[in-house]
Amino acid sequence: MPDGLFLFFAALTLGAACMLVASRNAVTSAMGMILALVGVAADFFLLDAYFLGVLQVLVYAGAVMVLFLFIIMLLNTDDPEGAYPWKAAALGLAVFFLLGAGVLWLFHWSGAVASTPAGATPPELSDLPKVFTTSAKSFGRLLYTKYLLPLEIAGFLLLVALVGVVSLSKDSTEENA
Amino acid sequence: MPSDLSSLVHWILFLPLGAAAISALFLRKQGTLAAWLSTGTAFAIAGLSLKLLSQDGIVTWHTELAKFGGISLGFGYLIDAHARLMLFVVSFVAAWIHLFSVGYMKEDAARGRFFAGLSIFMFSILGIVVADNLLMTFIFWELVGFSSYMLIAHYFDKDFAAAASKKAFITNRIGDLGFILGIAMCLSLYGTLDFVALKDHAAAAKTIPVAVGALLMCGFLGKSAQFPLHVWLTDAMAGPTPVSALIHAATMVAAGVYFMARVSFLLAPEVLSFIAISGAGMAALAGLCALAQTDIKKSLAYSTLAHLGIMGCAIGLGHPALALMHMAMHAFFKATLFLGAGSVIHGCHHEQDMLKMGGLLKKMPVTAATFIAATLSNCAVPFLAGWYSKDAIIEASFHDGKFAIFAFLALAALATCLYSGRMIRLVFLGEANSEDASHAHESPWTMTLPLVVLGLVFSVGGGFAAHVLIPASSLQPIEHALGEVSFHLAAPSTIVGLLSLVLGFFGALKFYGTVRGADALQALSPRTYHLLEHRWMDGVYRWYIDSVQRRLAEFIAFLDLLVINGFAVRWLGGGIPAVLGYLTGRTFHRGQTRGYALWIVLGSLFLAWFLLAR
């Protein structure tokens, strides 16, 4: 039986995610999204990945979701009024139960994961030096040694995204005129 | 080799790039500032090149930019006597053209773009001149193509300018395809692209494959507007007149000649004789075609074609140094002619038709004097600049016993004198033939000063100046080439030259005075005129594109329809989903994002199952 903190945050995350998916109001959805992401961040903390947890809160809740809310309010588009789309909801429930059953089967009933005791390493990895630290410093060290090229590429990607966004959101006056 | 010379070359090469960047980024709206920045830079470069010209020895500098396997992509300089001369001619002529443009483009709204274009053009052409390997040459070669495209299309809102720039670009591209294949072949044969190393290889090898030279020649054919890729040059007149001067006189077309001279050791005898024959033929033909143009700039463009033919001929005859010398002299007088034409056009309120001009001698005395001086140099009047190089080439052809080429060149000389006389007669003598011409006015000093310097000083005294300015070692290859041909008054070239001068020039002056407001030749024999005016190669290309290329494209499109669309897409890609869609009661291809997402999910689930259950 997992400990209470994990259960609490898991329930919070899933509940918030349900709110995100089921709500007809985009703002409510965004709120659910924020809660779910905070839940995920809390789970990161439980997994000793403090740096990532902080990053998750900062980037997602701090930047990405603010952007989402901003756009939602800018466009001001709620789902159309009318009867609740029961058909879609039923379809969604069905899909979710199918997928959830699949997940539970894969990770629980099939025994594939349970057969690996917690903390054990797969045999092909066991001869590697085990390095898992919680400090942000070791993150930086890995980023600037082993993952230097991906880091550079990620930086370049951000630049490209920046330029792309600027050119996308430029109001082409020829079109509007 | 003094080390500070390579830094001098750095400055020469990168000053125009800096000027172009500043103009393009910050001075789009401040046209005057951009104009003077660009002009100042050009003069600075000219001064630096002059300093370089007075130095002896070979400057080399090299740095490796990247290395792919055994292929090294290098960036470096190789400044030998040829490069030094070319550097000086290019930068010097271009500097005066810049100054001319300041006056000529005064009322143009897009001056910032124009002068940024001029500067980037300078950067590109100087890059070709100093390059020490084929790849760097090619890169700058393409830059020249790009910047000429930009400059020809300066009036891009005019259809003919846009079309002309496209034509120039595409025609050059065709030549460049051969060029890059030639580079690849060099790489595979010799394993290096460095000029010095290539020269050693070529010297060590007994024979050089014809294909190498032939492919490299393709680039020259395109850039220097040699037959059969000459068609773009006359259309390129759509650009502003200073651009025509820059392209025709100093830079773009000269780049091809210079490049051929630089890799002349890679050219097999067959390639050389092809260049010689086609060059001589084109020289004669283009000279005659110049007679059937009423647009002053187009007429000059044909004149340039003729001179390019002569230069190509000199290369083909195995005298690259003579070709370079003619290139230099031609740069001086042809730049003057184009700038003079620009001044005339400017003075006559943008009238380009020679038949509507006339009597400008009195109204534009400075322009007229310089234009006539340059024309005389063009006609190779003894002891003017053109005489030193052109007659030397004609003499060389006689000396080598190539009498067919000699005959063509003699015809070219006669044609040169004919169209020159015609031009002088129609533009400057006689009476004004239109309202605009009668109100013509002299141009401002920014336009006349370059004319005086280039026309009166260099077109006339270029030959003398060459002896004074250039140190003996730089001139040595040219002196050597000149020494090979016997050079005296009774030489065949001198006789032919003088004869054609008297017959052609004065005959034309007389002949074109007979009919007023129309072309005398057209009046006399319309059929001959049409024969010369008609652009036969354009017709050939049109036929090729319409009848050969389009047929092929249609055939390929048919195959595409049959095999790809009909078989692969409809049968495999369209058939299976259609069956699935029929079975599931909904169409697969509904254009709905969610539908596509579902298929993605199903596909990845299938993939996951496939991978996990293996």
Place this chain on the structure above:
Amino acid sequence: MEHTSLAHHLILAGLLFALGLTGVLVRRNLLVVYMCLELMLAAATLALVAFSRFNKTMDGAVLVFFVITVAAAEVAVGLALIVALFRKRGSVQSDALTTLRD
């Protein structure tokens, strides 16, 4: 902490992923669809961190760092696209976007 196993975290991640996927499949509002995509990404990062923790390596965690970076870039571009789409079509409902059909 001692009581939670890898399986627990994976089940949470899997369910979160399933929820996000459901949202992508059934929701019409592009903005919500986009949030659901982000949710799927977050679920994937959760699984990665769990693997990283239980295998005692840092590589999974570093990968999460990159996922967050890419997600941020993706959100920026995607939202700009949605705004551009809204300007052009006046709607962010995915059902209105059927131009690809033809």
